Structure formats: C-alpha cells, structure tokens
Amino acid sequence: MSSDAPDQPDDVPARRIDTARIEQEMEQSYIDYAMSVIAGRALPDARDGLKPVHRRILYAMHEAGVTSRASHRKSSSVVGETMGDFHPHGDSAIYDALARMAQDFSMRAPLVDGQGNFGSIDGDPPAAMRYTEARMAPIAEELLADIEKDTVDFSPNYDGRKEEPDVLPAAFPNLLVNGSSGIAVGMSTNVPPHNLGEVIDATIHLIDNPDCAIEDLMDHVVAPDFPTGANIVGRNAIYKAYKTGRGRLRVRAEMEVTEDRIVVTELPYQANKARLIERIADDVNDGKLDGVRDLRDESDRDGIRIVIELKRGANPEVVENQLLESHLETTFGVINLALVDGQPKVLDLKETLSVYLDHRREVVRRRSQFELDEAEDRAHILEGRLTALENADQVVELIQDAKDRDAAKAALQAEFDFSTDQVEHIVAMQLGSLTSMEAAEIEDEYESVQERIERLTEILEDESELLGVIKDELREIKDEYADERRTRIIEDTGEVTDEDLIPQEDTLVVVSEDDYIKRMSLSAFRAQNRGGKGIIGADLKEGDRVSSVFLANTHDYLLCFTNHGQVYKLKTYQVPEMSRTARGKSAVNLLDLDDGEEIESVVDCENLEEGAGRYLTMATRKGRVKRTAVEEFGNILSTGIRAIRLAEGDALVDVELTDGDRDLIVATAGGMSIRFDESEVRPMGRNARGVGGIKLEGEDHVVGLAGVDSDDHSWVLTVTDNGYGKRTAIDAYRQQSRYGKGLIDIKTNERNGPACAIDAVAPGDHLVVMSEDGQIMRTPVEEISTVGRNTMGVIVMDLDAGDSVASVAVIPADRGDGADEADADAADSADA
Incomplete structure (x- = not known):
C-alpha cells in the first residue's frame, strides 16, 4: 500500500529535556497537591463558611429551582446535578455532605430540608440517596440571596460548560453559625457552631464599634451553641478560643441526678448515643463502674433520655463523677482555620467577623451598583416615554408619515434627540398608553425610580449608609430565624474526684x-x-x-x-x-x-x-x-x-x-x-x-x-x-x-x-x-x-x-x- 506521506524516522529526538532533582520535583508536586486539597476540598471559606462541595450543592439546587417553596426532589437527582455540572468527585462524598446539611443534630441551622432517613445521633447512616428527598431550607436561601445581581465572582466549572460562584453572598455569618470541620494536608479545622442571634448581635456591634476588643464581642457571643445542647465547663477555654482561634472546650452532658437514678437529657456535641450506652454497659459489666443497677435508652422524637438506675446505697454523686470522667464529658478542640483570600489562616473572633463584614460590604456595594445601573436604565427609558407623551400628536404624526419602522425611529431621533433604547420603546408603545391614566402611571414610576436612584447613590457614596443596610438586613434575618441558646455555661470547679463528693x-x-x-x-x-x-x-x-x-x-x-x-x-x-x-x-x-x-x-x-x-x-x-x-x-x-x-x-x-x-x-x-x-x-x-x-x-x-x-x-x-x-x-x-x-x-x-x-x-x-x-x-x-x-x-x-x-x-x-x-x-x- 503506497502513501504520499514521507517516511518517519524510528527515533524522534525530544524538542527539550529538563533536568530536575527528584526531591525538588516531589516537594513541589506535593505542595501543589496539598494546596489543592486545602483550597478545593477540606477548608471552608471564611466569607460564606462553606467548603466547595456544600457551596456547589446549594448552587445546584438553586439552579434547579429546588428552593424551600418547591416540592422535595430525590436526593439522587440533586447529587447527580451537582456531580455532573460542578463537583467532579464521587457521589457518596456529595451525598454525605448533603445529608449532614440536613441533620439537626449536626448543624445549628440546617441548610437542607430533608425528607426520609438522613441518619441519627446513634450513628445510623442515612438511607440510600434513592430513598430520600431534599430541598433547600429557607435559611439556605439567605446564603444565595441576590446572587444573580453580580454580587460575587463566577469561574468556569470543571469542564468549562458552565460557571459557578467562587463564594456565596451569605446574608449571615454562616462560618460561626454552623461551624465547620475538616482535615487537610498538614492542617485541620474545627469551628464550633454558634447561636445565630448572638453572632448577628456581635456583627452589628463590630459595625458600630470597629475598634472594639474581643472581650466586647464576647458580651454578645458568650460561647459556642451546640445543636445538641449540653454544657460547656468554664469560661477560660472559651476566652482562649476566641482570643487565639484555638482552644479546648470541655462539653458535659446535661443530667438530672436523684437518689436512685441519673437521667441524661442532653449529650455532648458529636457524641454517638448508641456507642456511649454500650461503653457504659461494658464498664458496668467489667466492674469499672460501681453502683449501676440498670441502664436503658428511653429517647424518642422529643429528645434524649438515657436512664441509669442506681443500686441501693450507691452514692449518686460518685456515680455521676465516674460517668463524667469516662463517658459524659468530652473535649471539643477549637481550631478556627479558614481560607482568607485563598490562604489558610487561623482567625480569632474579631478577625472572623471582620472578614465576613468585608465580604458583605462588597456584596452590598456590588448589588447596589447593579440595581443602580438597572434603575438608571429604566429612568432613561421612562424619560423618553414621558417626552413622547408630552409630544404625543407630533410623535404619532412622525410615525404615520414614516415609510417603515426604521424610518420612524430615525425621524423621532432627529426631532427629539432620543437614544436608540428610548426610540425602540417609543415605537413599540401601544396607543392605549397615550391615555391620561397610563401617563400618570409612567410619571409615578419615574418618580419612584428617581427616588431609588437617589437612595442607591447615597448607599454607594456614604459608607455609613451602606453599613446601615447591612445592619438592617442582619436584623431581619435575626427576627426571622434566631432561636434560644441551647448550650449552657457552667463554672469550672476543677477536677472533681470521687473523694471530693x-x-x-x-x-x-x-x-x-x-x-x-x-x-x-x-x-x-x-x-x-x-x-x-x-x-x-x-x-x-x-x-x-x-x-x-x-x-x-x-x-x-x-x-x-x-x-x-x-x-x-x-x-x-x-x-x-x-x-x-x-x-x-x-x-x-x-x-x-x-x-x-x-x-x-x-x-x-x-x-x-x-x-x-x-x-x-x-x-x-x-x-x-x-x-x-x-x-x-x-x-x-x-x-x-x-x-x-x-x-x-x-x-x-x-x-x-x-x-x-x-x-x-x-x-x-x-x-x-x-x-x-x-x-x-x-x-x-x-x-x-x-x-x-x-x-x-x-x-x-x-x-x-x-x-x-x-x-x-x-x-x-x-x-x-x-x-x-x-x-x-x-x-x-x-x-x-x-x-x-x-x-x-x-x-x-x-x-x-x-x-x-x-x-x-x-x-x-x-x-x-x-x-x-x-x-x-x-x-x-x-x-x-x-x-x-x-x-x-x-x-x-x-x-x-x-x-x-x-x-x-x-x-x-x-x-x-x-x-x-x-x-x-x-x-x-x-x-x-
């Protein structure tokens, strides 16, 4: 078989060969990999408090119209949309993230409204995604509010077909409200959840007092507020965590102690109830825990209730102390690590709120500019229509005398100096709009748009007005979604031994x-x-x-x-x-x-x-x-x-x-x-x-x-x-x-x-x-x-x-x- 192509030599020399030391190549490659994990998977953004997978799930639901006002959608559908368009990773990882956002024992303000089995505090896994349904929770929509108004930057998705937001507008400080946890390469984050109302109050205080100390903010954010309630022991660890971004909080179960029984009604955050009861039973059987006669779980949909019956003559305080020492008191290690400008940083309480405020300030500024541009465009059109109404007879005559639509536009522009957009709307006007009622409505709309323009201009030109808008919107969210604190703070009496009791x-x-x-x-x-x-x-x-x-x-x-x-x-x-x-x-x-x-x-x-x-x-x-x-x-x-x-x-x-x-x-x-x-x-x-x-x-x-x-x-x-x-x-x-x-x-x-x-x-x-x-x-x-x-x-x-x-x-x-x-x-x- 003949071919016109010239014969190619067997050995083709490389155009360029670079020599590199293997340790340097390995080091650089590992650093690139580490930064990819840090920025792309494991750490939340300090602005909206979300990791990429959570942000992509919510944005995919937003794009698909699965809002709080829509009907529930199969979780597998949401996972498929997210994986196909935005998150090119395994479906199980996406579904795990979706399920966690629906768990009221994991999230202080759940972002997903789930229907079906999304797991339990006993450690039971969620049902398969084909059996559960989900939609956005109302508060999740506050994270996406105004996203279509050029409030945040967008980047191409993994295959360049679509664009996804780099960050959500986030109308409330989600990083503190819902917390976050994750393990990256060489670092980890563990931000505890907080009470929405307290965080918003602290944010407003920071707006009014930019030079305030962390102690002033702690008058509002007194401590983390876990969805499972329980008690935080002592205030020193809380202060250290807010002051340095790191700390170790002792979280203790809530108990009712009587002479013959101990009833546990709240568990420390992230405790596995079934495993906890099993470990207590093992200690009783092994003789490590004296004084316990019976142990049963009476928990139901109304809350936790673990009943520990005591033997006759047992000292309830001693048994309580043994339970706290081994089972009912845990340590929550606070590591307030998040991405700031794409770089991981440990933030104290004031820095966390400051980063959010800077983001929110930019969101409101960009939104106001977007709305101002829209309002000015509308005012321009309305000015043309008002001019046409004032000269209705002449406008009608020019249009009637014109050979075609284009000639009519040219005649109107020549006579009244209309812009292209104005003349387009005037030519498209119906005769019915020439009535006096229609004319009055246009004049009212024009006045309203002018007021809107003045207000938006004021917001953009005056920093205090812009901050006032942020405060007003935060107060609205507090009024709509805030609830009572669940976690209490009890004094640290030091290590209590059985002998002390x-x-x-x-x-x-x-x-x-x-x-x-x-x-x-x-x-x-x-x-x-x-x-x-x-x-x-x-x-x-x-x-x-x-x-x-x-x-x-x-x-x-x-x-x-x-x-x-x-x-x-x-x-x-x-x-x-x-x-x-x-x-x-x-x-x-x-x-x-x-x-x-x-x-x-x-x-x-x-x-x-x-x-x-x-x-x-x-x-x-x-x-x-x-x-x-x-x-x-x-x-x-x-x-x-x-x-x-x-x-x-x-x-x-x-x-x-x-x-x-x-x-x-x-x-x-x-x-x-x-x-x-x-x-x-x-x-x-x-x-x-x-x-x-x-x-x-x-x-x-x-x-x-x-x-x-x-x-x-x-x-x-x-x-x-x-x-x-x-x-x-x-x-x-x-x-x-x-x-x-x-x-x-x-x-x-x-x-x-x-x-x-x-x-x-x-x-x-x-x-x-x-x-x-x-x-x-x-x-x-x-x-x-x-x-x-x-x-x-x-x-x-x-x-x-x-x-x-x-x-x-x-x-x-x-x-x-x-x-x-x-x-x-x-x-x-x-x-x-």
Whole structure:
C-alpha cells in the first residue's frame, strides 16, 4: 500500500529535556497537591463558611429551582446535578455532605430540608440517596440571596460548560453559625457552631464599634451553641478560643441526678448515643463502674433520655463523677482555620467577623451598583416615554408619515434627540398608553425610580449608609430565624474526684472471717448501759463469724493486712455502706486477694504520703513485734505489697499506728501483758520478721497491741471472749524490757474466758463491742468499772450461748457523733 506521506524516522529526538532533582520535583508536586486539597476540598471559606462541595450543592439546587417553596426532589437527582455540572468527585462524598446539611443534630441551622432517613445521633447512616428527598431550607436561601445581581465572582466549572460562584453572598455569618470541620494536608479545622442571634448581635456591634476588643464581642457571643445542647465547663477555654482561634472546650452532658437514678437529657456535641450506652454497659459489666443497677435508652422524637438506675446505697454523686470522667464529658478542640483570600489562616473572633463584614460590604456595594445601573436604565427609558407623551400628536404624526419602522425611529431621533433604547420603546408603545391614566402611571414610576436612584447613590457614596443596610438586613434575618441558646455555661470547679463528693464522717467498718466487709453510720447505734445485748450489726451467712470492727473516717486509708503478710490499700468510702442487717460485700471484689488469702487486721490511717515520724507497729500471734515507717507503705500496688515476713504457723494479730514516743502493751489470750518503750523495737523494712515482744507459755498467744502515753490520764481496757472487761490505770502496768513474761492483766477463768482485745481509752470515749454472731453494742467507757490488773472485771456485753466477743473498737470523745436516739430506738424495736 503506497502513501504520499514521507517516511518517519524510528527515533524522534525530544524538542527539550529538563533536568530536575527528584526531591525538588516531589516537594513541589506535593505542595501543589496539598494546596489543592486545602483550597478545593477540606477548608471552608471564611466569607460564606462553606467548603466547595456544600457551596456547589446549594448552587445546584438553586439552579434547579429546588428552593424551600418547591416540592422535595430525590436526593439522587440533586447529587447527580451537582456531580455532573460542578463537583467532579464521587457521589457518596456529595451525598454525605448533603445529608449532614440536613441533620439537626449536626448543624445549628440546617441548610437542607430533608425528607426520609438522613441518619441519627446513634450513628445510623442515612438511607440510600434513592430513598430520600431534599430541598433547600429557607435559611439556605439567605446564603444565595441576590446572587444573580453580580454580587460575587463566577469561574468556569470543571469542564468549562458552565460557571459557578467562587463564594456565596451569605446574608449571615454562616462560618460561626454552623461551624465547620475538616482535615487537610498538614492542617485541620474545627469551628464550633454558634447561636445565630448572638453572632448577628456581635456583627452589628463590630459595625458600630470597629475598634472594639474581643472581650466586647464576647458580651454578645458568650460561647459556642451546640445543636445538641449540653454544657460547656468554664469560661477560660472559651476566652482562649476566641482570643487565639484555638482552644479546648470541655462539653458535659446535661443530667438530672436523684437518689436512685441519673437521667441524661442532653449529650455532648458529636457524641454517638448508641456507642456511649454500650461503653457504659461494658464498664458496668467489667466492674469499672460501681453502683449501676440498670441502664436503658428511653429517647424518642422529643429528645434524649438515657436512664441509669442506681443500686441501693450507691452514692449518686460518685456515680455521676465516674460517668463524667469516662463517658459524659468530652473535649471539643477549637481550631478556627479558614481560607482568607485563598490562604489558610487561623482567625480569632474579631478577625472572623471582620472578614465576613468585608465580604458583605462588597456584596452590598456590588448589588447596589447593579440595581443602580438597572434603575438608571429604566429612568432613561421612562424619560423618553414621558417626552413622547408630552409630544404625543407630533410623535404619532412622525410615525404615520414614516415609510417603515426604521424610518420612524430615525425621524423621532432627529426631532427629539432620543437614544436608540428610548426610540425602540417609543415605537413599540401601544396607543392605549397615550391615555391620561397610563401617563400618570409612567410619571409615578419615574418618580419612584428617581427616588431609588437617589437612595442607591447615597448607599454607594456614604459608607455609613451602606453599613446601615447591612445592619438592617442582619436584623431581619435575626427576627426571622434566631432561636434560644441551647448550650449552657457552667463554672469550672476543677477536677472533681470521687473523694471530693464523699462527706467526711466517721463510720464503723465490719469485717467477717470469710472476708465480707461493709461500713455503717455511727448514728445507727445509740449508746446504752453496759451489760446489754446490743442490736444486730451484721446478718452473716451460715458458718461465718465477725472478725473485727473498727472506727474510720470515710476519707481515711484502710490498710488491710492478710495472713500472707501482704498489705492492701483501700479508701474507707470504697467500702460499700450498708444497713445493720446487711451481710456486706466480699473483699475479693474490692481487693486483689490470692487464693486462700484472708484479712487478719485492718488499720485506719489518715495519710500515707505524709508519714514522717509515724510507724506501723505490728504484733504477731507468736509474740513478735515489728515497727516500720509509714512512708514505706505510700505506694501500695493493687496486688498488695509485703508488709511482714511471717514464720510458719505464725499470723499477724494486730497493727497500731504509733509515733515513736509511746509505750507498747502486748496482751495475750491467757491474760498476760507486757509494757515496754517503743524505741526498744528498732524501725525495720517491710520484709523483716520483727523481734520478740513477749515470751509465751504453753498454748498462749498474743491477741492485741496497744500504744499508750506514759504521762496521760487514760486507762488500759481489756475485754474477754465471754463479754467481760475492765479498765485499769496505765500506771498499774510498770514498764519492763521487751521479750519478758510480763504481768497478769486480767483473770481468764471459766466465767471470763480468754482475753480477746486490749486498747487504750480516755474519758468521754465510747466502746463498740461486736460479737462473732453479729450483735453489736455501744457503751461509754465510764460504764466499765476501774479496777486493778489482777481482777476479773465486770459484764460488758450479754452474749447468747455459743456466742463470743469478736472485736472491740474505741470511739474517741472528739469523734462522737451524738447518735439520734429515735433512730436507735427504732432499730432496737425492729430487733425485738
């Protein structure tokens, strides 16, 4: 096959070859890409507060006539129009943007009026676009108002077939009203929504006071106003966000707290309700959130309602604090980043409003110029028509004598000096317009147009008049669309811990042999005469016995020493408060105890961090004594730490908090006791076994340890298993060297039984005695006779057959609570 075309060589040299370093080419290409994402997709324009996709959706709806007065249109149709003409990206991205503009829980002033499922606060996605319908919301039309009056610049669309606006006229500050969020390359924006009325008031204030401070604007815009309501905690973060354009706001749910339930009625902005409820339920099941009995979602179309039922005896404020710490308080990071003249910039509150005002000033100026040009054109036509009416006979004659329409135009222009536009309208006039009524209407219209020209000229020539127009239009929008603020501002009280919510009060803590533990209010026990039976203090399970009872403040630490020589730390308020007849809660739910590990002794300690000069002095069953500085117990792990190394067959019996200047009295079950100076027991580490404190004979064993002051006027109190006891002056116990046999403390005959407790008491103190079967009695120490050492004592508590004293606690005179006798009498009656 022949061809007239000349043969082409196989290798055609390039016309030009440029050499470039790959890192420079990559850098420039990435910068170009980044700026494309920043300006073309991710960041809003500071003037209308819209990203390109939102602007194109609204403009496509405007062009298609899908306004608030039209019927709803299939969302797929709107998405198709937008994608085909203006936004050459995926339809899912366009539909997501459309759906968000219709969500009243995402937008403070929704710009789309949606019909169908557009998603929910539970995180449910919108229905497919073929199932939903949409049209512009009335307030969205305010963003597009006057767009046809040359108010903004237009640019060719992606394929050059059409033009699209670079920005919308925006009759209100949409960036602040609806906020914006987006992630660009190397930067992100997160502008919170605000109340429309407040933003407009601030804008008007800025117009009237261009030199005002941000603080002045904050008199109007007090804080962001989220569509979901809730509370913003503290004002400092708000001020910082408005002052610098960046800040971190704490947003807290709105709750109604009662004694038995917490009802959540408003959630933080952008919270997923379903996921939130699921996380709360998980924490309850995992034991991380105590006190919750039931959780249900009662939300409906009228609003949010999450009901959290509390367990009996749970502290509502503590549960509320735990919920706030983990679930019901979030942080909104404000980054007020927007495009200004095509460049990303972080704006403070005044700058944001100033950029909008500059834009609005330009829009009103261009609109006024457009309307002025139209009015002047109309006035020119009306002037010609009025001249024709004044010379109607002559005009008619010239037209009649003319050969054709063009000749008539030429004759009229030659006679009256009409312009081309004027003569066109005159020739086209109907004879009916020559009536006097028609003439009057033209004269009235001409006067109206002249007034309009004067007004528009005034606006264009006088800046204050132009700003007045802006203010009037802003006020009209406020009157039409503004509503009440939804988000409240609450004071920041600082970080609130569970302990801050617990009142400081003394309470009785009861521990059983099977390690059931509870606390009870002192007001449940009225002081009575010695020798009584007392009242029920614990309803024990079969086979269980009370092991100890002691007084502790709700804010104190409880150091729980076990038979393995470990010590665990627990705050008193963490022990569940229960009624007298309750069994208590198993300690394994509060402490990480090993198998076979049981609590042997519990010490009430006010502060472990400030332990200088204080010691934990321990006594074991086999008579060893050990003293360790309190600060060594300042960092107790959840799995416990070693407190003492015990010999095989030995056990920890008692622990006292001492100050280094006391005497120690060690007492045995056989009624022996020894008193020696605390300094004879040198301070030791936690892993030490201690030193000999008292020599034991036969099967005797240590039952208690007391720290006494040598110069005070207190007594040594001793109580036996069978409920007998006595007070003896401290002086009756002469000081000896440690590790002796000691002296007789009390007679342990068949009536008394073995000694079970020893303590130091002072005038005004009260004694709380608890039996192994759970009976408890409170009596003033003065009720117990003062006798010598080697005596039998008197009846302290009347025990049932087979019962015995388990533990004795002393309530110091300065910690008595004045228990309500009526309450105690009622308790006595209930037991009877």
